[in-house]
Amino acid sequence: MLTxxxxxxxxxxxxxxxxxxxxxxxxxxxxxxxxxxxxxNEALSELCSWLLWLSPLPALDAPDGLFSDTTGCDxxxxxxxxMLSLVRQRLTERGxxxxxxxxxxxxxxxxxxxxxxxxxxxxxxGQQKRxxxxxxxxALPLAEETVARLRRLGLETIGAxxxxxxxxxxxxxxxKLLTCLDEALGRQARPLNVFQIHDRISLxxxxxxxxxxxxxxxxxxxxxxxxxxxxxxRRGEGARQIDFVCVRVDSTVQAIRVGTSDPTSDNSRILRxxxxxxxxxxxxxxxxxxxxxxxxxxxxxxxxxxxVLPDTDDLQTETLPANLIDRLMNRxxxxxxxxxxPRVAAWPEEAQSRLSPGDxxxxxxxxxxxWVRPNILFDLPVRVxxxxxxxxxxxxxxxxxxxxxxxxxxxxxxxxxxxxxxTPCDYAALRDYWQVExxxxxxxWLFRQGDGxxxxxxxxxxxxxxxx
Amino acid sequence: xxxxxxxxxREQVRCLERRxxxxxxxxxxxxxxxxxxxxxxxxxxxxxxHDVLVPDxxxxxxxxxxxxxxLAHSGQPVFWLxxxxxxxxxxGLRQTGISLxxxxxxxxxEASILAVAEDILRSPEHALxxxxxxxxxxxxxxxxxxxxxxxSGNTGFFLRSAAPSRxxxxxxxxxxxxxxxxxxxxxxxxxxxxxxPLPGPRRLSVSLLRLRxxxxxxxxxxxxxxxxxxxxxxxxxAHRAPSALTAGALPGxxxxxxxxx
Numbered sequence: 001m002l003t004x005x006x007x008x009x010x011x012x013x014x015x016x017x018x019x020x021x022x023x024x025x026x027x028x029x030x031x032x033x034x035x036x037x038x039x040x041n042e043a044l045s046e047l048c049s050w051l052l053w054l055s056p057l058p059a060l061d062a063p064d065g066l067f068s069d070t071t072g073c074d075x076x077x078x079x080x081x082x083m084l085s086l087v088r089q090r091l092t093e094r095g096x097x098x099x100x101x102x103x104x105x106x107x108x109x110x111x112x113x114x115x116x117x118x119x120x121x122x123x124x125x126g127q128q129k130r131x132x133x134x135x136x137x138x139a140l141p142l143a144e145e146t147v148a149r150l151r152r153l154g155l156e157t158i159g160a161x162x163x164x165x166x167x168x169x170x171x172x173x174x175x176k177l178l179t180c181l182d183e184a185l186g187r188q189a190r191p192l193n194v195f196q197i198h199d200r201i202s203l204x205x206x207x208x209x210x211x212x213x214x215x216x217x218x219x220x221x222x223x224x225x226x227x228x229x230x231x232x233x234r235r236g237e238g239a240r241q242i243d244f245v246c247v248r249v250d251s252t253v254q255a256i257r258v259g260t261s262d263p264t265s266d267n268s269r270i271l272r273x274x275x276x277x278x279x280x281x282x283x284x285x286x287x288x289x290x291x292x293x294x295x296x297x298x299x300x301x302x303x304x305x306x307x308v309l310p311d312t313d314d315l316q317t318e319t320l321p322a323n324l325i326d327r328l329m330n331r332x333x334x335x336x337x338x339x340x341x342p343r344v345a346a347w348p349e350e351a352q353s354r355l356s357p358g359d360x361x362x363x364x365x366x367x368x369x370x371w372v373r374p375n376i377l378f379d380l381p382v383r384v385x386x387x388x389x390x391x392x393x394x395x396x397x398x399x400x401x402x403x404x405x406x407x408x409x410x411x412x413x414x415x416x417x418x419x420x421x422x423t424p425c426d427y428a429a430l431r432d433y434w435q436v437e438x439x440x441x442x443x444x445w446l447f448r449q450g451d452g453x454x455x456x457x458x459x460x461x462x463x464x465x466x467x468x
Numbered sequence: 469x470x471x472x473x474x475x476x477x478r479e480q481v482r483c484l485e486r487r488x489x490x491x492x493x494x495x496x497x498x499x500x501x502x503x504x505x506x507x508x509x510x511x512x513x514x515x516x517x518h519d520v521l522v523p524d525x526x527x528x529x530x531x532x533x534x535x536x537x538x539l540a541h542s543g544q545p546v547f548w549l550x551x552x553x554x555x556x557x558x559x560g561l562r563q564t565g566i567s568l569x570x571x572x573x574x575x576x577x578e579a580s581i582l583a584v585a586e587d588i589l590r591s592p593e594h595a596l597x598x599x600x601x602x603x604x605x606x607x608x609x610x611x612x613x614x615x616x617x618x619x620s621g622n623t624g625f626f627l628r629s630a631a632p633s634r635x636x637x638x639x640x641x642x643x644x645x646x647x648x649x650x651x652x653x654x655x656x657x658x659x660x661x662x663x664x665p666l667p668g669p670r671r672l673s674v675s676l677l678r679l680r681x682x683x684x685x686x687x688x689x690x691x692x693x694x695x696x697x698x699x700x701x702x703x704x705x706a707h708r709a710p711s712a713l714t715a716g717a718l719p720g721x722x723x724x725x726x727x728x729x
Contacts, residue, residue: 320545320572321593328587333580338573340558352558360569375532375564377557394664400526409656409667437667441651442526466557467529468670 003035004064007097037063047096048195054087059192065113067106067192084120103128106192107183111139111158128186133159140180146173158184201231201294210249210286214278217246217287221274224292229267232297238263241296244274246281247289254281258330261322261358263298269323273330280332325357346419346426348465349379371414372435374445374466381463384446388462395434395446400464405438412436415451430457435468443468497623500537501689504674508645508682512538515621516644517614521630521677523650530651530672531627533691535598540565542596547588548573550600551581582609589616589624598625610642646678652688 002018012027024030040063048066051058057069070083077083084100091098101112103123108131112121115135123131132139135158138147150173155161161169161181170178182188203224211217221244232239240263246254256277264270281287329337338354341361345351386398394410412434418426433447445466450458496510505511512518520531539546546566548554554573562568576584582605588597605613605626617624626643652673656665670691676684 320570321591321595324588324591324593324595325572327591328574328584331576331580331584331587334574334576334584336573336575339571340556340561340568340573342558342562342568348557348559354573357572373559373563374529374557375536375560376528376555377560378555379553389663396664407664408653410664411666435667437654437656439653441530441653441671441673443529443651443667443670444526466560467526468533468560 002032040064045195047094050094054083057192057194059194061110065110067110069106069192069194070102080122084122088120103131103186105183105186105189107141107180107190108132108186110141111135111184115139126186128184129159129162132184133157133162137161140184142177142180146177149173201228201235201297202291203227203293204289204291206289207287210288212283212286217278217281217283218275220290221278221292222271224290225271225274226267228292228294229265229270232265232294233300235297236300237297238265238300239270239294239297241294242270242274243291243293243295244277245291245293246283246287247291248284249286249288250284252284254283254287256280257295258326259296260326261329261356263300264322265300269326272323273326276327276330277332320357322358329357346416347431348373348377348416349381371433372468374468376467377445378465381447381465384462384464386446386448386462388448388452395436395448395462398446398462398464405440405442407436408439409437410434413448416447428456433465497538497542499534500541501534501672501674501687501691503687503689504676507676507685508679512623513644514623515618516680517610517617517624517626517642519626519628519641519643519646519678521646521648522627523630523648525629527650528627530649531647533670533672534647534649534674535625535627536561536564536566539596539598540567543570544594544596545570545572547595547597548600549581549585549588549597550575551578552601554600578603582613585624586613586616589613589622590620591622592620595622596625597622598627600627602629604628604630604639607640607642614642641678643678644680645676648675648677649673654690 001020002014002016002023004016005014009027009030014023014026014030020032023032044060044062044064044066048058048060051066051068055068055070055073059067059069061067074080074083077086080102084102088098088100091100099113099116099119099121101109101121101123103109103112104125105128108123108128111132112123112135121131136156137150137158140158142150150156150161155164158181161177162185166178179188183190205220205224207220211220228239228242239260241257241259243255243257248254256274258270258273258277260269260273325337328334336354337357339357339360341353341355341359343351343353382400384398384400386395388395394412395407397404397406399405413432414434416431416433418429418431420427420429429449430451431447431449432451433445435443436446437443444464445468446462446464448458448460448462450460452460495514496508496512497514498505498511499508520535522528522531548556548571550573553575556571556573558568561571574584578601581599581601581603585597585599588595613624616622630648650673652671654668654671657668658665672689672691673686674689675686678684
């Protein structure tokens with residue numbers, strides 16, 4: 001079923017509501033895309049928030065319409081006509097085909113706009129009835145069957161409907177039809193459900209005297225943060241990223257940004273994070289204005305209930321100290337904060353990944369690692385000279401940095417194949433890993449590139465890759 | 469508000485109990501090596517600093533063999549702090565029994581390592597911190613970290629390389645303990661059909677160079693959690709081929725692997 005058609009398709013005789021097979025038989029090379037309601041709604045909400053330039057009261061008319069209460073706004077754009085053409089022009093620039101209508105009542109504008117594609121329609125005050133007279137009843141937001149029954153009775157236009165006595169109409173079709181009619185003709189007003197923009201929390205202060213000391217900045221932060229936290233908790237949200245922007249007297253901007261590892265609206269925690277960053281602000285000749293913006297926020301999830309009196313002996317916690325990690329991540333001087341997670345990969349140096357704290361999950365297949373792995377692993381294996389008994393035999397001694405280590409015990413080999421499906425240089429690449437113990441007791445992880453016989457499997461050089 | 473009142477109450481109770489420190493109990497972190505634990509009276513003290521000297525870069529493994537089981541059993545988040553990437557390997561740590569979800573690695577620049585360490589030690593949330601790197605902290609710095617650790621009850625470990633030319637452990641030390649752990653040759657396991665013997669249980673030469681309020685000591689210890697074979701014996705005998713394991717056999721094997729580190 002077609003739910004929407006482009007002007008070109010309309011010209012070819014397609015209308016919405018047509019079955020797809022029929023439409024394809026009419027236009028064999030029809031380009032069609034599956035309808036995605038969620039994306040449509042999202043795009044419409046976005047368009048609605050874009051429409052804020054026109055008036056502060058936009059409203060949604062799902063699935064494909066927008067209202068805007070422009071009362072008292074037209075003079076800003078040079079009159080109603082200029083305003084409508086501007087709306088149309090801007091929408092066209094954004095790539096939309098639109099029809100725009102302005103009248104006294106929202107329902108009349110809706111009916112007018114929906115009955116003509118790609119037009120601008122301006123109804124002078126009090127003239128809705130004349131404008132609507134010619135329109136078909138289907139332009140009103142009525143149920144399909146009501147429209148069909150009206151048509152069967154010969155009531156094709158809204159004008160014909162409006163001329164009929166009201167009582168029999170209400171008796172026959174119910175009060176809803178009359179309500180629709182009255183709203184369209186402006187006899188009854190229906191409030192618009194004005195779109196609420198989900199905006200950021202942003203608090204600004206202009207300062208009477210420029211400030212420059214760390215204490216003064218801390219005081220300003222202390223006044224702003226509780227307010228922001230109150231706003232956040234009223235929304236049921238927690239901040240993930242907070243920007244604190246200072247405008248200096250020479251109208252340059254100093255900004256600091258802190259992030260948290262989980263959404264928080266905790267006053268003291270945010271205060272502490274911001275206070276740690278004060279040293280990063282260069283006040284210059286003084287700061288005359290500040291803005292605190294919660295630039296990223298997320299819904300606050302109720303965590304697991306903590307006992308009121310936590311047992312101090314019970315230190316077995318799986319959770320990370322979020323407060324501490326936040327502070328470390330934002331601390332100047334700290335280059336990276338991460339957690340390690342095992343990964344399945346052929347070469348051991350690629351077999352772990354770094355994740356941001358809190359993201360590590362226990363892998364189900366991690367238990368299947370049957371082979372012993374060292375605690376310390378060199379990303380770049382160190383080359384060593386090894387004396388081995390046979391090409392296939394265990395290493396007997398090796399030379400590392402001009403020092404000879406004799407091997408007392410060895411366990412191996414563990415043969416590891418390269419990921420031949422990834423890169424051609426890994427094709428047929430082999431490594432034989434040995435876990436060895438030297439005569440002094442050092443436990444090392446050595447490997448030989450290749451199987452020691454065939455050149456294609458590797459060079460046969462030995463490397464030290466890990467320490468047990 | 470309620471939690472505030474409770475915190476105040478708890479504080480008062482602590483004062484009544486005449487604890488000199490704000491956190492109530494000194495706990496011990498058992499090393500899992502029986503003679504060492506006996507000597508220390510249960511293990512390494514929390515709320516203090518411990519100094520582990522690594523005489524040679526290749527000997528890090530021996531120190532880790534002492535430290536990692538201790539960290540794994542503590543059940544607290546572990547922060548691994550250093551100026552260079554830690555070179556820790558996730559698979560190996562996993563086999564040691566450390567929960568990777570509780571291990572956080574931090575890289576900071578050389579100058580601010582101790583400041584970061586102090587932040588972690590001072591935090592009211594429980595944490596253990598391992599401070600890596602070659603740097604020898606001065607007495608003042610260590611005392612400062614000590615105060616932080618005592619105030620919060622967190623524990624710090626220095627894992628630092630000490631040049632072999634210097635007499636080890638003679639420089640002044642404000643830590644609760646100072647260790648030097650090196651590996652010692654183990655008793656290898658001779659099996660028929662193998663050119664080389666298999667490594668036996670890992671043997672450590674543990675020297676406790678300093679102990680505040682105690683005597684230094686030295687032990688040769690076998691790591692108790694050693695699995696004799698990395699594979700089942702039948703696989704070793706059958707031309708050393710790794711055996712095909714059924715799914716039910718996996719848990720036992722996994723614990724065997726873990727013990728090897």
